[in-house]
Amino acid sequence: MNFKHINTIMNKELRGYFNSPLAYIFITVFLVFSSWFYFRGFFLNNIATLRPFFTMLPWIFLFLIPAITMRLWAEEQKMGTIEALLTSPISEWEAVLGKFLASFSFLIISLFLSGILPVILFFVGRPDWGMILGGYLGSVLLGGAYLAIGLWISSLTNNQIVAFIFSVITVFTLFIIGQPIVLQTTPVFLTSFFKYIGMGAHFNSILRGVIDSRDILYYVSLIGLFLYFNVTSLKAGNGIASCYYEFIKTI
Amino acid sequence: MSTIRVRNLRKRYWSTEALRGISFDINQGEVVGFLGPNGAGKTTTMKILTCFMAATSGDAHVSSYDCSKESITVRQKIGYLPENNPLYADMTAFEYLRYVAELHDVSSSIILERIKDVAVDCGLSDKIHQPIGTLSKGYRQRVGLAAALVHDPEILILDEPTVGLDPNQIVEMRNLIKKLGKEKTVILCSHILAEVEATCNRIIIISEGKIVASGTPAELRGNVEGHANIRLIIRGDRQEVIKMLKKISGVRKVDSYTAKEKGAYGYDLITTKKRDLREAVTQAVFENEFKLLEIQKEVVTLEEIFNEVTKGMKTI
Known part of the structure; x- marks a missing residue:
């Protein structure tokens, strides 16, 4: 693993975000929507807490994060630049980590900018700092998992829109699967399993301010798993894309 | 000892067989033209040699390193200009060359010097700070070639380097390839015969995944001169x-x-x-x-x- 390579790819992708309007649109939409929904309830509740902000984040992320990751591999495959990238003397892990860390940094930058909300809270009341920090940690981990999933799906197609839609579907499924509404209708022997693999339950438990190493481990391994999938899909390279293509053609 | 050794290489895509067992050797310093109609398997061969994809069977060695097992070492030795010359449109030529150089482990102390050298060699100096998306086709091709050269590879693989260039640019590109051929081993893929004849000292003709003829232009002529x-x-x-x-x-x-x-x-x-x-x-x-x-x-x-x-x- 050569960190210089990872760093080079990460810098290139980050610069790519900020060279295009996407970054500014994303940050604006994210901040406007999250503050709008937050402040709608804020004066009604009259409680200095960020909890509504964090409980809403998974749903905002559901649409915004696939938008961050959709182009990362799909565009390279469409333009053919992936050929130049993967014939450089770098390993697949370096390429995947470089892209992941770029999108991850972008997410952290966006979350950092939303830090204006707790600052406002601090002026108007006495918020619980532990909960806010826990909420940010949970958001970073949840966002990271969304990014890893979206990045993997982007590597399976050369169409950004397809990548976006499939990422939303996959992330939604994995998030909802551990929620009570799904658990009520699943067979009993599956409930504990669903509860464990669902992203929502782990997020809620971090939100409560209880930082359990199991939840952190869950997110870290989820990220690792999808990055690993990403590496394997790159290794299969043209093979996998042409397999899908032929498969679709034969249908 | 040949620089590139390929033995009985086969590649199957889902239902079609792109390569049906090709074998060839390329010695150091040779400029070899890979010639064939579109879809003959030239690009597939190049993608296997550059370790972009794996062969179904057979083996390929570059400087006695196996393309499938020691791919990182192989990739360091090869400069590759892929078909259609894919580039990132939003980067400037300079940014792109630096990106490629860093990925190829060009040491940071000589990176600027190398970029300057290849930019001069490829006639790119005056447009180096322009975004690639705004460059003309000819300049983009030069950027692609400069990127293939920036880490000073032993072997240069060029897949259709003159497609879409105007006649003057084609002549320039050919002269550049000839110049490069004096120092490096060059593989040139093309379906344009005049190009191969003008630049290469050996030609391998490939059709439907098989090598159908190989030799110097003169040898090939001799072979076919039945109806001379x-x-x-x-x-x-x-x-x-x-x-x-x-x-x-x-x-x-x-x-x-x-x-x-x-x-x-x-x-x-x-x-x-x-x-x-x-x-x-x-x-x-x-x-x-x-x-x-x-x-x-x-x-x-x-x-x-x-x-x-x-x-x-x-x-x-």
């Missing part, structure tokens, strides 16, 4: 001349037609393989006291060789 013609214009009685020409050993067939010159006829001699009959023909003409107005040996063009071997009419 001699064109003659002789003044004299048509039937007599045909009779005389047919007597010469090595003549397979004589065609005749009326020539512009009064009382003269044109004749096309088709000779058996690898025979030069010009002396025998002139001798016979003088002995029979006809008047020889014109004699010309037809040189087989690479186009004819190419047509012949890729149509499957003849496998050499």
Whole structure:
């Protein structure tokens, strides 16, 4: 693993975000929507807490994060630049980590900018700092998992829109699967399993301010798993894309 | 020891067989042209050599490193200009070259110097700070070539480097390739025969996933010169001349037609393989006291060789 390579790819992708309007649109939409929904309830509740902000984040992320990751591999495959990238003397892990860390940094930058909300809270009341920090940690981990999933799906197609839609579907499924509404209708022997693999339950438990190493481990391994999938899909390279293509053609 | 050694390489895509067992060697310092119709398997071969994808079976070695097992080492030795020259449109040429150089482990102390050198070599210096998306096709091609050269590779693989360039740019590109061929091993993929002939000292013709011919341009000509013609214009009685020409050993067939010159006829001699009959023909003409107005040996063009071997009419 050569960190210089990872760093080079990460810098290139980050610069790519900020060279295009996407970054500014994303940050604006994210901040406007999250503050709008937050402040709608804020004066009604009259409680200095960020909890509504964090409980809403998974749903905002559901649409915004696939938008961050959709182009990362799909565009390279469409333009053919992936050929130049993967014939450089770098390993697949370096390429995947470089892209992941770029999108991850972008997410952290966006979350950092939303830090204006707790600052406002601090002026108007006495918020619980532990909960806010826990909420940010949970958001970073949840966002990271969304990014890893979206990045993997982007590597399976050369169409950004397809990548976006499939990422939303996959992330939604994995998030909802551990929620009570799904658990009520699943067979009993599956409930504990669903509860464990669902992203929502782990997020809620971090939100409560209880930082359990199991939840952190869950997110870290989820990220690792999808990055690993990403590496394997790159290794299969043209093979996998042409397999899908032929498969679709034969249908 | 050859720089590139390929043995019985096969590649299957889902249902089609792109490569059906090709083997070749390329020695250090050679400039080899890979020639074939579109879809013959040139690009597939190059993608396997550059470790972009794995072969279904067979093996490929670059500087005695295995492409499938020691791919990182192989990739360090190769500079690659992929088909259609993919580039990031939003980066400037300079940013792109630096990005490529960093990925190829060019040490940071010489990185600027290397970029400057390749930019000068490729005639890119005046546009180096422009976004690639705003550059003309010719300049983009130079950026692609500069990126393939920036880490000073031993081997250069160029897949259709002149597609879409105007005639002047094509000549420039060819001269550049010739210059590079003096120091490096170069593989040039193309379906343009003149290009390969102008730049390469060896040609491998590939068709439908198989090598159908290989050799220097001269060797290839020699192989196909079965129908090598001699064109003659002789003044004299048509039937007599045909009779005389047919007597010469090595003549397979004589065609005749009326020539512009009064009382003269044109004749096309088709000779058996690898025979030069010009002396025998002139001798016979003088002995029979006809008047020889014109004699010309037809040189087989690479186009004819190419047509012949890729149509499957003849496998050499």
